[in-house]
Amino acid sequence: MRVAHPYVQSSAKPGRSLASDISLAVAAAFRDRPPLFTPSPAAYQRLPLSVIAQSGKYLRYALIAFLAGVAIALINLVVMNALTLTLPAFLAAIIPAMLYLFWLKRADRYEPEPAWLVALAFGWGAASTIPSMILDILALTLMGGWMGSAAFVEEPLKILGVYLIAVSPRLRNEVNDHLDGLLYGAAAGLGFGFVENVLYIAEHLAKGNPFIIVVRALTIGMHMFCSGLIGWWIGYLRVSGVSVSWSRLVPALLISIGIHAGWNTLGHLGILQLLILAVGPYLVYRVHKMAEAALLDEYYWGFAHGYAPVERS
Numbered sequence: 590m591r592v593a594h595p596y597v598q599s600s601a602k603p604g605r606s607l608a609s610d611i612s613l614a615v616a617a618a619f620r621d622r623p624p625l626f627t628p629s630p631a632a633y634q635r636l637p638l639s640v641i642a643q644s645g646k647y648l649r650y651a652l653i654a655f656l657a658g659v660a661i662a663l664i665n666l667v668v669m670n671a672l673t674l675t676l677p678a679f680l681a682a683i684i685p686a687m688l689y690l691f692w693l694k695r696a697d698r699y700e701p702e703p704a705w706l707v708a709l710a711f712g713w714g715a716a717s718t719i720p721s722m723i724l725d726i727l728a729l730t731l732m733g734g735w736m737g738s739a740a741f742v743e744e745p746l747k748i749l750g751v752y753l754i755a756v757s758p759r760l761r762n763e764v765n766d767h768l769d770g771l772l773y774g775a776a777a778g779l780g781f782g783f784v785e786n787v788l789y790i791a792e793h794l795a796k797g798n799p800f801i802i803v804v805r806a807l808t809i810g811m812h813m814f815c816s817g818l819i820g821w822w823i824g825y826l827r828v829s830g831v832s833v834s835w836s837r838l839v840p841a842l843l844i845s846i847g848i849h850a851g852w853n854t855l856g857h858l859g860i861l862q863l864l865i866l867a868v869g870p871y872l873v874y875r876v877h878k879m880a881e882a883a884l885l886d887e888y889y890w891g892f893a894h895g896y897a898p899v900e901r902s
Contacts, residue, residue, distance in 0.1 A: 596629045596830045603822075603840075604831050610840035617767075617825070617882075618818050618844065618875055625886045629830035632890055634762040635898040641703075648705040651712035658715025658784040661722070665788050674791040682786035685806040686779045689813055689873075696880040697772050699892035700899060706754070706763055710773040713750025714780025714816070721746050721781075736857040737850030740815075744845045747777045747812070748819045748838070755823045755833050765898060767824035768883035774820015775813045775876065782809035807869030811852050814872040815845035821879055828886075848872075 601622075603610050616622055659679075666672050694707065724742040732738035751773045755764045764770055786805040793801035822841035826833050852868065890896065 596627050596828070597625055601625065601829075602831075603826055603829050604837065607840060610837075611843065613825075614818065614822055614841045614844050617821060617879060618814075621878070622882060624882075624889050625828065626889050628766060628828045628886070628890050631762075631827040631830070632765050632887075633896070633898050634765060636703075636760070636763050640759050644703065644705040647709050651705065651708035654709070654712030654716035655780070658712075658718050658780065659787075661719050662784050662787040665722075666791055669788075669792060669795075671791040671795050674794050675787075677794060678787045678791035681790045681802045682783050682805070682809075685809055686783040686786075689810065690776060690779055693772055693775050693813075693817075693876065693880060696877075696884060697768055699884065699887045700765065700769075700897035702763065702769055702772055706760065707772065707776050710751055710754065710776040711780040714747055714777035714782075715784050717743075717746040717750065717777070717781055718784040735854070737854045739853055740846045740849035743781065744815055744819065744842060744849055747781045747816045748774060748823075748842070751777050751816075751820050751823060752833070752835065752838065755827070761827075761833075762898075764824055764827060766828040766883065766887065767821045768880060768887060770820035770822065770824025770827070771817045771876070771879055771883060772820070774823070775817035777820070778812035778814070778816030779809060781816070782812035785809075785812075807873075808852075808856075810869050810873040810876075811849065814876050815849050817876055817879070818845050821883070824883075 601613065603613060663672070663675065666675055666678075671678075690707070690711065694702075721739075721743050724746075725739045728738040728742050729735070732741075751764075751770070754760045754773060755770070764773065782805075786809055789805055789808075790801055793799075819838060819841040822838060823833055826837055831837065855868075887893070887897070
């Protein structure tokens with residue numbers, strides 16, 4: 590039988606239309622899908638040794654970006670007159686972020702991503718809170734005070750760093766497939782959510798509401814899911830032999846923006862129990878299922894039997 594694409598079945602090929610791409614992304618996020626047995630050559634590409642030798646430089650970039658996010662959080666805590674709550678808010682924000690990231694990193698066991706590049710994605714997510722604080726206000730004004738407006742700013746900003754990694758001539762060979770993209774996207778979302786959580790947790794602790802720690806632990810899971818889905822789509826384009834461009838991210842962006850906007854709207858309406866007991870854990874569970882399915886793909890590609898493009902310096 591003739592197929593329309595050399596790597597995936599025609600029904601699973603991205604880039605046919607916006608509607609079909611949205612359907613593919615929704616299926617990946619919320620339904621079980623059949624394995625992809627034949628990847629494009631991108632799945633087996635390796636980073637140049639010259640780039641690996643400069644990993645310390647990228648780790649410094651990650652640290653600078655992370656500290657920029659921490660600095661903007663501290664400035665806001667000073668404005669809020671909540672600087673004395675910095676340590677408990679920082680710990681309550683960083684612990685769930687690191688636990689989620691460690692959990693997802695462990696799933697990436699056949700072709701582990703380098704810690705320095707995951708850190709760069711996380712750092713970017715933290716630093717992306719800086720422009721978002723300005724643009725969120727603009728979006729809120731333009732959309733008549735609708736709390737869901739923040740999603741239209743935050744989702745593109747969070748994933749921008751992962752996109753730049755995926756199109757960088759020096760780094761793109763490390764974004765081999767959709768499991769890699771999921772990990773980098775999730776890391777960026779967790780970095781963003783960490784800085785955001787420092788502020789929200791400090792604000793509510795000052796009001797005597799420690800329950801906010803539970804709420805924000807699930808909110809950071811929402812950030813992990815939304816950015817992770819867009820990252821997954823970036824990797825899926827790569828493994829399907831389709832070039833990555835910003836316009837091709839639109840299907841996954843639309844889904845993530847919709848989920849994020851809905852989350853914010855429900856939260857603003859005070860429907861927190863629904864978020865805590867159902868939506869939040871479900872989104873975290875779907876991240877697990879996306880990682881599980883992508884790992885199965887890597888198994889069929891031989892990654893568990895010596896064919897994974899693991900770099901050696």
